[in-house]
Amino acid sequence: MKGQNRVMKASLDKNNIPKHIAIIMDGNGRWAQKKGAMRVFGHRNAITAVRESIEGCSELGVDFLTLYAFSTENWSRPKDEIEALMELLVQTMSEETPTMMKNNIRLITIGDVDSLPEKCHQNLKETMRTTAANTGMTLIVALSYSGRWEIQQAVKAIVNKVVNKELEIDAIDQSEIGRHMNTGGIPDPELLIRTSGELRISNFLLWQMAYTELYFTEVLWPDFRKEHLHEAIIAYQNRERRFGKTGEQIKP
Template sequence: MPSTAAGVPGSPPVHVAIIMDGNRRWARARGMPGVMGHRRGADSVRRAIRAAVREGVRYLTLFAFSSENWRRPAMEVGELMNLLRFYLRKELTELHKEGVRIRVIGERSRLAEDIRVMLAEAEALTEGNTRLDLVLALNYGSRWEITEAVRTLVDAAKAGHLDATAVDEDLVARHLGTAGIPDPDLLIRTSGEQRISNFLLWQLAYTEIVFLDVAWPDFDEHHFRAALAEFARRERRYGASSSAQVG
């Protein structure tokens, strides 16, 4: 579901997604353990949310923990989970006060029970907020998400609840974790890496991508605005010819 408001010249992107990369490299470059990079990265999350609100962005999706991140050392995974707990306890009241709605996409079953409870409580508390939708991708992998959608549709067809000929792009999109959320207009990836990393593969079909050569712990509102400025310079065609071309 591409957003339309971002197609208006001079308007900010409706939906910005961010792959928050470079925490461990930032820490190693300073002789620190990797967990220090993740802790400093939490400060950048606050700055990104603040910048999104100030710039009029309506949806902000953060790739907080991928399904592949479980392969990291157990101590690092534990630290990331503890950071998530700390962030939810410390920031939830302020986010709610600022009109931020929290939404979560990803497979929750592998997350600890107390985290699942905290996430559900955060979603319930902030459900009516409309200033910014903060979408947290936790234990998320896009191939898993698409596979789950296909499996659900196949099961519905087998049970006689769905005519297979009725399956189209809109129906698939309605069975993804991002159902009801417009596709990202802009994807930002930090740390200079230039890949998608199994993130929102379906939703990024026509997204503009900006790669920033800054580690996530150093990301601030200046970098956010620079990415938005680059987005504003681009012509979004959704597969059509450029308006500057004739015929």
């Protein structure tokens, strides 16, 4: 497998690596069920996939990697699963901080992080403070996040500015709206990867993915490795990105 991955990595066009990759990490529960275990077992065994994705993107020079870790809808899951996920998040952030420092990776979060348990929230803030000065890849973790929630928050903020006469209605364009998103100042993802074979975006980065290339794989998230990341990027590089134009218009 390693030899095959080296060949695949060598075939990547280093001049056409996405600057921003987003991943919907799906399939932990089904992975565990296939092994006759509880869903939490799948979450615990997904840490390797997270680590390989971060390292793989960093090695290729990706500027931003966004991981969909916990959606607002996930709060409706069984209480014991949520508690285990939060404890796992705290543990993972603590264990991975030295690796992020070693690889010059900065951590930030998007979503309603104030709704997270206090221990989890404080641990995240500590990791973000520790990695804040790093200048390599930015790792964006989406927690208690949904695209519709984010758009709702942006609308409220813009309306508030208009009411307070800080913003003219005619000044509200797409750039202004984008600045009020959680990802304000961060380029939109060029590639979205979703594991487990599901063919939907599940309320993720709805504003930002207007022209994102979508890549779906049958691989369950705990089994996702660098070679699968490379496969997704090669698929991306084989596509023609037209942004509403014709193929003839974008050809040099």
